[in-house]
Amino acid sequence: MNNVQERIEKHINTLSQFTATPGKGTTRLTYSKEDLQARNYIKEQMKACGLQVQEDGFGNIFGKLEGTLKDAPSVLIGSHFDSVPNGGAYDGPAGVVVALEVAHLFKENQLTPKYPLEVIALVEEEGTRYGGGLMGSRGMMGLLNEEDFKNLKDKDGIPTEEAMKQIGLNTTLPKQRDPKTIKAFLEMHIEQGPILEEKNIPIGVVEAIVGLTQLDITVSGQAGHAGTTPMDRRTDALVAAANIIGQLPQLAINEGAGTVITTGRLNVFPNGANVIPDKAVFTVDIRSGKEENVLNVVEKVRSLVMSYNKDGIGVTIEQPLYIEPKAMNQEIITLLKNTCDALEIPYCSINSGAGHDAMVFSDYTAAAMLFIPSKNGLSHCPEEWSDSAHIANTVNIFYEAAKKLTESNE
Ligand SMILES: [Zn+2]
Numbered sequence: 326m327n328n329v330q331e332r333i334e335k336h337i338n339t340l341s342q343f344t345a346t347p348g349k350g351t352t353r354l355t356y357s358k359e360d361l362q363a364r365n366y367i368k369e370q371m372k373a374c375g376l377q378v379q380e381d382g383f384g385n386i387f388g389k390l391e392g393t394l395k396d397a398p399s400v401l402i403g404s405h406f407d408s409v410p411n412g413g414a415y416d417g418p419a420g421v422v423v424a425l426e427v428a429h430l431f432k433e434n435q436l437t438p439k440y441p442l443e444v445i446a447l448v449e450e451e452g453t454r455y456g457g458g459l460m461g462s463r464g465m466m467g468l469l470n471e472e473d474f475k476n477l478k479d480k481d482g483i484p485t486e487e488a489m490k491q492i493g494l495n496t497t498l499p500k501q502r503d504p505k506t507i508k509a510f511l512e513m514h515i516e517q518g519p520i521l522e523e524k525n526i527p528i529g530v531v532e533a534i535v536g537l538t539q540l541d542i543t544v545s546g547q548a549g550h551a552g553t554t555p556m557d558r559r560t561d562a563l564v565a566a567a568n569i570i571g572q573l574p575q576l577a578i579n580e581g582a583g584t585v586i587t588t589g590r591l592n593v594f595p596n597g598a599n600v601i602p603d604k605a606v607f608t609v610d611i612r613s614g615k616e617e618n619v620l621n622v623v624e625k626v627r628s629l630v631m632s633y634n635k636d637g638i639g640v641t642i643e644q645p646l647y648i649e650p651k652a653m654n655q656e657i658i659t660l661l662k663n664t665c666d667a668l669e670i671p672y673c674s675i676n677s678g679a680g681h682d683a684m685v686f687s688d689y690t691a692a693a694m695l696f697i698p699s700k701n702g703l704s705h706c707p708e709e710w711s712d713s714a715h716i717a718n719t720v721n722i723f724y725e726a727a728k729k730l731t732e733s734n735e
Pocket of ligand 1: 405416417450514
């Protein structure tokens, strides 16, 4: 094991001890005692790398290596350091650790960049305490206004700023950050899925964070007695719904490009064992990396569903949720791939099926992400594990990329 890898393991192990559920995974809620412990460790490590440490009015942490250019925008590297309840040691912190180790390499090699380099550690990405998710990144980019932030309460009724004060955070610090002060954002995250491990490829270069839409479909028919209504006289809402649901996987497979489609909720009415169902309501969750694939599948689902609107069966379709896919920055993707080639590290393109802070930043700056394999594809559980050798790969890739990004004027 090399030096960088040893340091990575030390960071991950130390951070994993800051949990409210020892022996039962990482539970690190935003503005909790464990947040403060992790925060102090991260700030200490930032200072040891020669970075100037600052926090904002949300408690996001920034460690800055000044560049030679005056008032120039920074290259940001980082991730979040909160967790889900009984989560793992890698989702979030691994990305912060990578950023710290990139800064460590800058110090070790005595590099002074032209543009500043900033290590960032974000709060409340998971939304475990205050809901919604991506709070740290949305807040700093101005997508969460001060009033709405102040009104957020946790399940015990504790407002954000009160919780911040309990761990000694300064709520009067500036909250919003001008996008002009950011040149790029790089994030390393565990894949949280099985693809890289199955392909035995150590690096996934994220092309897009998938868009997602949800359709709510209601199928109605006619209730009747399960014993006395002949088969040819039935308008069974559940049979129609089941026929539709059974055809959905093939629509995703035909669309390809990593498109996935899921029915996760189905309610049957009146839900009696001896009553022909007169209503079935189900969800259709559609995700893909490209908007055209999402829209294509939505259209195909619509026409499939509408084709059942006959012979006494009625259907309605609602679309309560639509989030557009976020493409990562093509120039940085190319830079990362070229860097992998130069370092002889195998990689493949991949889409992210989950949301990440990079998705928020992608609207304001050039954002890019790398994934590393997750053991057995698991995350958000104590078994979550990734190889420190894979994490060390991303340190080297981001170090090379950050050297270029902090030098070039583009
Ligand atoms: Zn995460």
